[in-house]
Every structure is written in structure tokens, then in C-alpha cells.
Amino acid sequence: MPRIEIIGLENFPIVKKGDDLAQLIVKVATENYVKIDDGDIIVVSSKIVSKSEGRIVDIRDVEPSKKALDIAEITGKDPRLVEVILRESTKVVKATKGHLIVSTKHGIVCANAGVDKSNVVGDPYIVALLPEDPDRSAERIRAGIKELTGKDVAVLITDTYGRPLREGHINMAVGLSGLEPFRDYRGKKDLFGYVLRIKRIALADEIASAAELVMGNGSEGVPVAIIKGLKYTRSEESSARELNMPEEKWLFR
Amino acid sequence: MPRIEIIGLENFPIVKKGDDLAQLIVKVATENYVKIDDGDIIVVSSKIVSKSEGRIVDIRDVEPSKKALDIAEITGKDPRLVEVILRESTKVVKATKGHLIVSTKHGIVCANAGVDKSNVVGDPYIVALLPEDPDRSAERIRAGIKELTGKDVAVLITDTYGRPLREGHINMAVGLSGLEPFRDYRGKKDLFGYVLRIKRIALADEIASAAELVMGNGSEGVPVAIIKGLKYTRSEESSARELNMPEEKWLFR
Numbered sequence A, B: 001m002p003r004i005e006i007i008g009l010e011n012f013p014i015v016k017k018g019d020d021l022a023q024l025i026v027k028v029a030t031e032n033y034v035k036i037d038d039g040d041i042i043v044v045s046s047k048i049v050s051k052s053e054g055r056i057v058d059i060r061d062v063e064p065s066k067k068a069l070d071i072a073e074i075t076g077k078d079p080r081l082v083e084v085i086l087r088e089s090t091k092v093v094k095a096t097k098g099h100l101i102v103s104t105k106h107g108i109v110c111a112n113a114g115v116d117k118s119n120v121v122g123d124p125y126i127v128a129l130l131p132e133d134p135d136r137s138a139e140r141i142r143a144g145i146k147e148l149t150g151k152d153v154a155v156l157i158t159d160t161y162g163r164p165l166r167e168g169h170i171n172m173a174v175g176l177s178g179l180e181p182f183r184d185y186r187g188k189k190d191l192f193g194y195v196l197r198i199k200r201i202a203l204a205d206e207i208a209s210a211a212e213l214v215m216g217n218g219s220e221g222v223p224v225a226i227i228k229g230l231k232y233t234r235s236e237e238s239s240a241r242e243l244n245m246p247e248e249k250w251l252f253r
Helices: A021-031 A046-052 A066-075 A079-087 A134-149 A203-215 B021-031 B046-052 B066-075 B079-087 B134-149 B203-215
Strands: A003-008 A041-045 A056-058 A089-096 A099-104 A109-111 A126-128 A154-161 A170-179 A224-228 B003-008 B041-045 B056-058 B089-096 B099-104 B109-111 B126-128 B154-161 B170-179 B224-228
Touching (some): A003 A203, A021 A046, A021 A224, A041 A046, A041 A134, A046 A134, A046 A154, A066 A099, A079 A089, A134 A170, B021 B224, B041 B134, B041 B203, B046 B126, B046 B170, B066 B079, B066 B089, B079 B089, B079 B099, B134 B170, B203 B224
Antiparallel strands (some): A003 B003, A041 A224, A089 A099, A099 A109, B003 B224, B041 B224, B056 B126, B089 B099, B099 B109
């Protein structure tokens, strides 16, 4: 019987620049009697990764460019915040009243380049940027856990985003290490022998959403979840970038 | 420590028109020593709901309209299949080579109105339509489980869809009964007292994705998952339609 378990790590300390997340995760897991096993998937909120990596900006220190001022005018956003967003982006996809959708340096199309002020320090001028290279961050955490526990886990870095066409935010994978992001059914047969042509499940995004069920986004302070019992394909080469649809395939432009 | 468990119901029989899904779910759960408890969430693949409700069409019996012939020309799809899709739709959102995106009668924007030939009978001319009223289907299954076990569960009907901007399919909620589809953080405070303005998690879609981790879409034949331990807001009024973004809010058109 396929059975998986998702455990949220409560009582996680406030993360500061320079903190070793692998160490914190192992410590909090141990304190909470959660054993880390081979094959576990450790899901980490991008927010604490950003904080540990010092990816925090006080927008009062930022000088907006002409382009930022123009986009601030259109969107109604603070020009200094827009400037920060633009520096994290390769392209503005859509700017309308209240909305600034960009393609980030990582290739993620999302609102505000993932720049966010919640759960940073409670000061609306201080914002967190996404990790510089979330795959690399995941890899570092994974290596750290291996070193501390001897266990071979997979690590996902996740963030919540709005979606075109659907209401509400869901958690998605922005960085990963140790697992193949897709579960590919193409060419496989269904129950009745019909060969599936297109089904390829975005496993990493589904794992992110599953983890979010115990993580929460308010004041719960559960920035890490551990998933046990899930079968997945290990990989040393994969990247969360594979989940970003290349622009030439966009149907809505 | 927040902890949830997701169990896939293996060895599920092939569902036929007229089958009582509540009865089958309770039977298979019992056979597999899975106890159904108050508060459990039962996630059911739309495919078996469609089959139990007889929502199966042989496209060889379908006469394509002029509009279906035109769209078949553009998309390269079988005109009879296009006709079936159009009958399930209120609007064609996008038709290009290989792609037919519509808004379904339920208000879901997706490819092919969810009409699908996998896991039906292995005959590519025989397709399953989405349930006529998936909320109502969920409600019926929920009432049946209540009657058979005395337990108050929530029920989700789900289907896998592709997404704009992201690669791969994920499982989403198309019908629900007994739970509020969102977890609303708006107005709540974060860890540091900052009031969240926009965060509203599409809980039902995240639950669907979580369930899919054990359900699989190939020949595994795991059409039902049971989620235990998840805190959610009960509701007798909610609908999966709330997850559909109204067209006036679409940023990509």
C-alpha cells in the first residue's frame, strides 16, 4: 500500500545570515524525535534559505532607475521595490495596476520576482530576494545533511506563487537536489494497455504543494517539512529550472 | 508536530457504470486495513467518477459540427473528439496546432475540457468526460461514506492538468465537498507581526497534488487516496468552482 508521511518541523529558530541550515534542520529534527532516513525528501521554505544567505535588502537604500520609476507608475508599487524586482529579473512579462509579472534570473515567471516582505523582520521596507542559485542552495543543504547524518536525502527549496487561471497561491519548487523533478509516464501503458502520450507529472511541484500542507505561511513558523516513504527517481543532475516552461511554448502571451 | 499521512488505495476494482463509489472505497479500505476516521480527506480520481456516472463516449458515434471541423483543422485533432470537447465547453480560449484550451461548463480552463482516453477501456475512440457536476459527485460519495461508516470525511474529485508557464502536469481539485478550498492568511500576521495582504493558499489544489504522489497515472490503478491528520476548515457550502479564476482577472489573455 503506497503510504507517505509529511512531518513539519515546528519550533524552528529564527534564521539569521550565515546560519548553517543543514545543521539547524538536523538539530530541530532530533529535538522533535524525527529521524532522518535515506530517501527522505527535505522541503525547505526559500525564505529561510534567503535569510541564511543574506539575500535581504532594505529598499530605503535603493536608488530606482528610470525604468523602475516608469513601472512603479504603471503598477502603483514603490519604485525602490520595483528596482529591486527588476535587478532580480531578466524580463518584464506583464505590468498592470497592482501586478508586476517578470521572468526571474532563474527563469521562473512569477509576481515581483519572488521578492517578499513577509516573515523577514516585520519591517515592510526590508524584503527577501529568492536565493541566488536555489539548486546550489539545495545541494549545499543536502551535502550538509549527508555529512551530519550519513543519510542520502533529496532537498527541495520552495516558494508560494499565484497562478494564471486559478485562484489562490500554491507552493512550488524553485530549487532541488537529488531527485528527478518529473515522473514521466510518456510511452507507458495505462490500466488497459493504452499508451500514454503526454502525461508527465511535475513531481517536484506536487511535493512542494504536499509539504506546504504542514508548513503554513502565517505565523506558524514551520519552514521545513520532511517527506517519508515517497518513491522517486534519484538524480545528481536535475535542476528546478526544468520546471520553467520556455517562452516559445507559452500558449498565453 | 504537524504530521499528515497519505495512503493510496491499491487493488481498486475496475469501475463500471452504476458502481457505488462510496461502497467501493469503504470496501477496498477495509480490505487493506485502512480505517476511515472523522476528518479524513478522501481524494478520488475524476476518471472513476466519470466511469461510475456513465460519462463515457464513443467518438465514432459523434457527428462533428461545422465549428468542430474548423477547430479540428486548426488543432490537428479528430473532429469528432473536438465536437465532444466543444459540447463540454462554454468557450474556446485558445486553439493552435496540437492545443485546444477551453473553459468547461464547470468553469475550468484546461486542455480538451478534460476529455481523456487514458484508463477508460484501452480503445482510443472511447473517451471519458469530466463528471457533470463534480461537487455534487463529491457530496454523494461523502454522504455514502457517512452512511456506511458513520464518519464525517471531506471528499475531493481531482484531475491532472498541464499549466501555463510551468512544465508538466499536476493534480488539481475539480469537485469537493466538506471543506473550504482555501486557507486564507489575509489579515493574519507573520512571524514578526507583519500583516499579510495577499496570501491565500489554494488548499484543495495542494491536497490534490499531495494525493497524486501516491495515486499515479499509469497502470498503477490507485484511483483513491486517503489523507489523515490534515487540519482544514469544514464547510458545507464550498465548491471547487471557487478555484477557477474569473476571466476578468486573467493577466494573460
